[in-house]
Amino acid sequence: xxxxxxxxxxxxxxxxxxxxxxxxxxxxxxxxxxxxxxxxxxxxxxxxxxxxxxxxxxxxxxxxxxxxxxxxxxxxxxxxxxxxxxxxxxx
Amino acid sequence: xxxxxxxxxxxxxxxxxxxxxxxxxxxxxxxxxxxxxxxxxxxxxxxxxxxxxxxxxxxxxxxxxxxxxxxxxxxxxxxxxxxxxxxxxxxxxxxxxxxxxxxxxxxxxxxxxxxxxxxxxxxxxxxxxxxxxxxxxxxxxxx
Numbered sequence: 066x067x068x069x070x071x072x073x074x075x076x077x078x079x080x081x082x083x084x085x086x087x088x089x090x091x092x093x094x095x096x097x098x099x100x101x102x103x104x105x106x107x108x109x110x111x112x113x114x115x116x117x118x119x120x121x122x123x124x125x126x127x128x129x130x131x132x133x134x135x136x137x138x139x140x141x142x143x144x145x146x147x148x149x150x151x152x153x154x155x156x
Numbered sequence: 157x158x159x160x161x162x163x164x165x166x167x168x169x170x171x172x173x174x175x176x177x178x179x180x181x182x183x184x185x186x187x188x189x190x191x192x193x194x195x196x197x198x199x200x201x202x203x204x205x206x207x208x209x210x211x212x213x214x215x216x217x218x219x220x221x222x223x224x225x226x227x228x229x230x231x232x233x234x235x236x237x238x239x240x241x242x243x244x245x246x247x248x249x250x251x252x253x254x255x256x257x258x259x260x261x262x263x264x265x266x267x268x269x270x271x272x273x274x275x276x277x278x279x280x281x282x283x284x285x286x287x288x289x290x291x292x293x294x295x296x297x298x299x
Contacts, residue, residue: 072190072226073233074259083228108285118286120257121218141213142201147221152237154252154263155179155212156244 067095069146078105092125095135095146110148122149158236158262158278159297160184164198164267169266171200171274176211176226176271178209183220184236184262185227188229189252192280192294193235199223212251213239236278246275248291254265256281259289 066086071079079085085102089095096117100107110121117123121129124147130138140146164184171180181203186196201219203213209262215237224234237258241247246267266276273290278296283289 070228072224072258073235074257079259083233099273104208122220122257124217124221127218127221129216149217149220149224150181150257151214151217151255152181152220152258153205153214153255154239154249155208155255156241156249156251 066142067140067144067146069099070085070091072148073105074150075148077108078109079103089140091136091140092123092130092133092138092146093096095140096123120134120151122151124149125145157295157297158184158195158264159192159299160195161299162194165296165298167277168198168264169276171238172242172266172268172273173271175203175209175240177242179203179205179211179213179240179242181213181215181237183215183223183240184231184264185223185232185233186235187233187285188235188260195233195235197227197230198238199227210242211244220298221251232239234258234261234265238264238266239268240273243270246277248279249278252292253289256289256291257286259283259285262294263291 088096
């Protein structure tokens with residue numbers, strides 16, 4: 066099982082849970098499993114054409130999956146996935 | 157409403173003075189409740205916008221993952237963020253809104269005039285998704 070950590074704003078769409086456990090072989094499968102369990106999360110994570118939103122960062126342990134094999138990145142048991150919306154701004 | 161103790165409040169204002177004339181940025185950790193957010197600690201972050209640090213900020217998501225994990229181990233959640241506006245009012249900008257994605261969290265802004273922290277305001281990011289998000293003024297209660 067891999068654990069997906071849900072950021073505070075999205076927990077209301079994930080049964081108010083801080084983390085969701087899924088059985089998956091890849092990061093993509095884990096995210097698909099997550100939105101299957103909690104369909105209300107989909108529009109917050111994906112665009113209408115099914116792409117992960119640009120401001121949604123997905124980390125496998127401490128690595129950005131964009132710099133691994135993206136959604137094809139394979140998972141080991143006890144891996145930890147974090148969904149982290151970006152933080153930026155300025156005057 | 158955002159509840160924060162004096163120590164953390166002064167620490168985030170001081171951070172803005174230390175990084176002046178660049179923007180500072182950091183994370184507010186604590187608990188969400190029915191009345192709003194209660195801050196129990198803050199985490200300073202580096203500003204990765206080295207191309208334009210005087211008027212832009214960005215927090216490395218890797219740093220956020222670490223802060224979120226360390227907060228979790230202490231029983232704290234991310235409840236908001238802070239940054240400074242060097243020589244500019246403590247009001248949210250269109251850039252701040254466009255780049256804000258943590259709905260239901262607090263965004264604290266401190267104006268730093270000539271190196272001295274002046275006004276600190278907080279704004280709650282409301283709305284149901286990206287299409288209708290907006291900032292609303294929120295009271296800061298020092299505890």
